[in-house]
């Protein structure tokens with residue numbers, strides 16, 4: 001059984017004090033993790049204080065990125081090993097903002113996915129498509145599926161079971177223009193079929209696939225009702241504790 005996930009992605013928002021206050025506000029209002037998992041990705045500076053604030057609650061704290069080496073002379077990077085040791089066991093990789101603003105390509109993301117798994121971190125691997133591809137309608141999902149093939153290249157079956165994939169059309173991220181639930185389901189379904197082709201049916205049935213892109217309290221329920229959508233990755237509407245909790249309680 002795939003336990004659904006509601007995951008927030010704060011991007012470069014909130015001070016440490018604001019992040020801790022948010023955790024303290026929501027942590028006692030979350031469902032048990034065996035019914036619905038809840039997670040928040042936050043800037044690196046806030047992660048350890050958030051883990052401390054969330055202790056004993058179902059809330060998981062996630063990094064928004066990490067490097068592909070465990071340690072070394074890589075100024076400014078975040079070690080996946082150090083994250084794990086600090087109690088951060090989840091990381092978002094391949095977000096479209098990392099790809100677009102920081103020029104991360106599939107080869108680099110594939111290395112980061114392997115480094116995360118090697119250190120015990122469970123990655124949420126994001127896979128987007130572009131407005132140009134959306135206009136060339138028939139091509140758009142194929143492009144996203146190719147991306148997933150590249151990002152997950154070389155992983156074995158045990159690895160892939162610790163990976164969550166997020167289908168995030170880039171035109172829907174932060175635009176207020178969500179995919180409708182049928183489009184979102186189509187993307188998630190095709191990604192699952194791709195994983196099926198790569199690893200077989202058992203693995204494909206166990207891997208969780210999320211939709212992300214302008215999810216709000218108003219559309220979360222329709223997304224979560226789809227059979228191939230195992231949860232949502234939420235940017236803007238995860239920043240306010242009320243909207244985050246409304247999405248959790250969809």
Ligand code: PEP
Nearest residue numbers: 173174212213214235236
């Ligand atoms: C995101 O950043 O992953 C995201 C989905 O953002 P938003 O919900 O604001 O579209």
